[in-house]
Amino acid sequence: TISIGTPPQEFSVIFDTGSANLWVPSVYCSSLACTNHRRFDPVRSSTYRGTTTSVATWYGTGSMVGILGYDTVTVGGIQVQKQVFGLSQMEPSSFLAHVPFDGFLGLAFPSISSSGATPIFDNMMSQGLLSQDLFSIYLTPDERNGSFVLFGGIDDTYFTGNLTWIPLSAQTYWQIKVDSITMYGRPIACPYGCQAIVDSGTSLLAGPNPGVSNIQYEIGARRSASGLYMVSCSFIQRLPDIVFVIAGTQFPLPPQAYIRQLEDGSCMSGFRTYTLSTATGKLWILGDIFLRRYYSVFDRANSMVGLAPAT
Structure with missing residues (x-):
C-alpha cells in the first residue's frame, strides 16, 4: 500500500x-x-x-x-x-x-x-532517502501474507547461504544472461545461453518457442481446450527439478514450484509462451514462480541482481 x-x-x-x-x-x-x-x-x-x-x-x-x-x-x-x-x-x-x-x-x-x-x-x-541504492524482494512460497519489498536494504534472515551476484546485460528491464535451462543435467531450453528479465509483475515463467514448447513436452504438459497447458497432478511427485543455470550457479525449481494447482484441483504448467522482443533478442521472463523460491536483490549502484534460496 x-x-x-x-x-x-x-x-x-x-x-x-x-x-x-x-x-x-x-x-x-x-x-x-x-x-x-x-x-x-x-x-x-x-x-x-x-x-x-x-x-x-x-x-x-x-x-x-x-x-x-x-x-x-x-x-x-x-x-x-x-x-x-x-x-x-x-x-x-x-x-x-x-x-x-x-x-x-x-x-x-x-x-x-x-x-x-x-x-x-x-x-x-x-533525494538521499536510502542507505544503499538497492531494493530487495521476498515473496512467500505459497501466496500467504508476509511478502515484502525492502527499499535500501537486504534482510539476510529471509534467505539461506550467500547471494549470487549476476551482472546486468542491459539497463532497461532487470535483464541478465541465463546460461541454460536443464533437466537431469541436460539442456531442455536455452542451450547456448539466452537473455532473461527478473519480473515481479509476472506470475508465471514465460519465454519464446521452441524453448517453452520443449519444456511442456518434457514435463508431459498437454494443451487443453482453453489453451492452458495442463499436467496430471499425479505426475508432480515423479517430475525432476528444472534448473536455471545463471552465472555458473544452479537455481533449481522443483515441480511443486513450476506446476500450479488450480482451484478446481487440476494442475497447470507454470511455463507459458510469450514473446518479448528487444534489441538484444527474445527474452525469457522469470516471474513470481521463480521469485517465490529465490530472495532477490536489485542493486542499482552496481548494476547487478543478487539471488539466494528464500527461507
Missing part, C-alpha cells in the same frame, strides 16, 4: 520490476477498471501539481492511458517529494477490472519509462 497527496490517499499497487511507471486510477476515469478501484482525486490534495503531459503504458494483460501529475508519495515510511505519476483516464482492459490492486509501481530503469517520467526509485536515490 502506498499513499499519494496531502492529506494522504491510499492505494494498493503491484511492485513491478518489469515496468518503470507509477500510476493509479483517478477520478477522471470512468472505465470499469477504475470505478471498482480506489481513485485519486487531485482536488483533495494541497500538494498536487498538474501537467498537460499524457502517458500511456502497456502490459502483457492490460493498458492505461492518462495524464502525468506531481505529488508527495509515501512508500513504506519513505516520503518522496514531487514524484511524477500517472493519473489514469482510461483503463480499457477487463483484466485490470478484476485484479485486487489499484495501480502499478514500476521498479525498472528510467530508459523504459513512458513519457520519460522519473521512476520513484530514482527519486528515492536522488
